[in-house]
Amino acid sequence: MARLNLLEETRYEKLPVSVYGSQQEASLAVAARIAKLIRDKQSRGEKAVLGLATGVTPIGVYNELVRLHKEEGLSFQNVITFNLDEYYPMKPDAAQSYVTFMYENLFSHVDIDKANVHIPDGTLDKDDVVAFCLNYERQIEELGGLDLQILGIGRTGHIGFNEPGSAPNSGTRLVTLDDLTRSDAARDFGGKANVPTKAITMGIGTIFKAREIILMAWSKKKAPIIKKAVEGEMSGEVPATYLQLSDHVEFVLDEAAASELTRFDTPWLVKDCSWED
Ligand code: GLP
Numbered sequence: 132m133a134r135l136n137l138l139e140e141t142r143y144e145k146l147p148v149s150v151y152g153s154q155q156e157a158s159l160a161v162a163a164r165i166a167k168l169i170r171d172k173q174s175r176g177e178k179a180v181l182g183l184a185t186g187v188t189p190i191g192v193y194n195e196l197v198r199l200h201k202e203e204g205l206s207f208q209n210v211i212t213f214n215l216d217e218y219y220p221m222k223p224d225a226a227q228s229y230v231t232f233m234y235e236n237l238f239s240h241v242d243i244d245k246a247n248v249h250i251p252d253g254t255l256d257k258d259d260v261v262a263f264c265l266n267y268e269r270q271i272e273e274l275g276g277l278d279l280q281i282l283g284i285g286r287t288g289h290i291g292f293n294e295p296g297s298a299p300n301s302g303t304r305l306v307t308l309d310d311l312t313r314s315d316a317a318r319d320f321g322g323k324a325n326v327p328t329k330a331i332t333m334g335i336g337t338i339f340k341a342r343e344i345i346l347m348a349w350s351k352k353k354a355p356i357i358k359k360a361v362e363g364e365m366s367g368e369v370p371a372t373y374l375q376l377s378d379h380v381e382f383v384l385d386e387a388a389a390s391e392l393t394r395f396d397t398p399w400l401v402k403d404c405s406w407e408d
Pocket of ligand 1: 189285
C-alpha cells in the first residue's frame with residue numbers, strides 16, 4: 132500500500148509522489164521493489180505477475196534487474212510478464228517493436244521462461260484483434276491479476292497507449308495514436324510518416340486493477356505533464372489523472388520531472404519560507 136500524502140507541503144498533490152536526487156537512484160529503488168516482490172513470491176512458491184512498460188524511462192530499472200540476476204542470483208523463473216502495449220501493425224523482429232525492446236533490455240539477459248512473456252501481437256489480422264484483447268485480459272485475470280504494474284508517461288498524459296479521451300474503465304484494445312505521440316516516436320522510426328497510427332494497449336481499467344502501480348518520469352521534458360497528472364483535475368484529457376483514484380499508486384520522479392509541482396515551483400504556497408532580496 133502506497134503512503135498517503137501526510138506532509139502539508141504536498142497538499143496540492145492528489146497521489147503519493149517520491150522524488151529522488153537522480154534518475155539512477157530512483158531506478159535502483161524501483162528495481163529493488165520488483166526484486167523483493169519476486170523473491171517474496173519465490174519463498175512462498177508463487178508466481179510474480181508483472182506488468183511492464185517500454186520507452187526510455189524504465190531502462191535503468193531493467194539494467195538493474197539484469198545486474199541483480201547476473202551478480203546477485205535473482206531468478207525470474209517464477210515471473211510472468213504482460214507488456215502494456217505494442218504498435219499496430221508491427222512485426223516482432225522489427226527494430227522498433229516492443230518485442231525487440233523487451234528482449235534487448237531485459238528478457239534476453241535473465242532466466243525468464245519465454246512462454247511466460249506476453250506482449251500484444253502487432254501481426255494480428257484486424258478481425259482477430261478483439262478476441263486477442265479479450266484473451267489478454269482473461270489471461271491476466273486467470274493468474275490472479277497483476278501484482279505490480281510499472282508505467283512511464285507520454286507527453287499527452289498517456290499511460291500505455293491510452294491517449295486523451297480514453298475511458299477510465301477501458302480494457303485492452305486497439306487505439307489510434309495521438310499526433311504528439313507519433314511526433315515523439317518519429318526519431319525511432321526515421322520520420323513521423325513511418326510511425327504506425329495505431330497500437331494495441333492495455334486499458335486504464337486493466338492497469339487500475341494491478342495491486343501496485345508505479346509511474347516513473349525523468350527529466351524536465353516531463354515536468355509539465357507530471358504537474359497536470361499529479362495536481363490537475365481528473366479528466367480524460369490527461370488519462371494519467373485517473374490514477375488519482377487509486378490507493379495503491381506511487382509516482383517516482385527525479386528532481387527535474389518534479390520541478391513544476393507546487394512544493395518545488397512555488398513552495399511559499401505550501402510551507403513557511405524565509406524571503407531574501
Ligand atoms: C510510449 C509508450 C509508453 C511510454 C511512453 C513514454 O508511448 N507506449 O508506455 O510510457 O512512450 O516514453 P519514454 O519513457 O521514452 O519517455
